[in-house]
Amino acid sequence: MSVSFHIGNLPNQSVQHALEMGRRSEELGFDGLWVADSHSVMRDAYAILAVLATQTSTLKLATGVTHTVTRHPAVLANSWATLQELSEGRAICGIGVGESAVHNLGLKPERLAVFEEKLGVIRALLNGETVEYEGKEIQMPWSTSPVPLIMASSGPRSLQLA
Template sequence: MSVSFEIGILPNRPVSECLSLSGQAEEYGYGGVWIADSQCVMRDAYILLSQIALQTSRIRVGSGVTNAITRHPAVLANSWATLHEVSNGRAILGIGVGESAVHTLGFKPDRLAALENKITLLRALMKGQEVEYQGCRFHLAWCDVTVPIVMACSGPKSLQLGGRVADGVLFQVGADPALVRYALDNIRQGAEQAGRRFEEIKLYMRVATAVSPHRDMARDQIKGYASVAAGTVFKTVPREYFSDDLWSQLEEFKAKYDYFEHGSNRAKHQALLTDTIIDTVCIAGSPEETIPRFKAIADMGVDAFVWPANMEDAGHFIQTFADRVMPAFAAEGQAITKQVKR
């Protein structure tokens, strides 16, 4: 089975730029575009998703990711059934417990049991079935569709839940193969608990990425999203996977993180990103040094890499990656086998 490279877009830039980047991603052969949903920090994800769906014809269109706290399950189900129609079946519902979208409103992230229930509700609602939620019974009167639900996961319990109930798992645990193995092991454990075949679960790895012939530029431009990734990894991956030095660096960084500058390339907290943190959570540098890192992880059984194009000149990085990295996989006939899944 081949490996797909996909783009994440944080709509903290003008809508016209987001649409242009999505068009470039389709033109250059990427497999999907994922749009972040965070109402206080970025432009509206769902308006953008619908525009991308209408202006593209091949590329998958997903949320990277949404939540069911700021958006009621009925609202979410209705949006995704509509996006399924608008995109001619290319929509992917990426969902998580909520991070910046909920923190900036003073809410708490969903508990995993609540998220599991909401995923069940979403599937039923999109099939037109009646559900009960918070003491009320309701259904969507017009739709009967199936939209893939991909759960964003990083912690052990969430990874296991994704393995139990989701069509796919979008995991963000950094770029160290040992951390990737930790994620895959937990997804497999969840799948086995539910009597599911691990091979049936689509494995998306979200990883901060920047590739350029100019190594220093790549590592500088990655810092906006590296800040997001570092915070997620610190908060969710168990302590035993980190050295004392790296843990101390991450702890200092997270203590000064500002959610109102979430994903910003101008955020003050990015000054605390050390080379050690960047190498742990990112794949950033020249094509020659990044291609082997992608290949090593793809050989572990990952289906797709989703990298957020959050640089100032994101179009340049999207094209460079397509020109300099993707051919290294195509040249091998995309022969990435899921040997560890067997």
């Protein structure tokens, strides 16, 4: 068994603070940085992760966590494939049903059955497969480096899916 040490960001931190935290975390030997994807509470996770990918070389870069409520699965897969390429294989997709991130917008977390379907679409696209979603065939043939997906869980049903 191996142990790794990761750090996360907090609400109200400036972009500059998040970037400095990433650079400093790498200097201190942390394995990864998880950036929250919570609209209206945090800065944009994907913008921060993209910049960190260019300013660090060993730090794993993850969302803690993203969700499928406000982003189409193909958009998420595209963002992750791009981040994986930009970071040269250091991306980790922390993903869940939404919970507090969507409550802030007056939305409800994803139903587990819908989340499971969207997660399958994301996985397939990240693996360069063609997938049908909502009657449309989608593919990202340029996506060649799989992105690890780590699922957040807050209950027994989602834990079983994870």
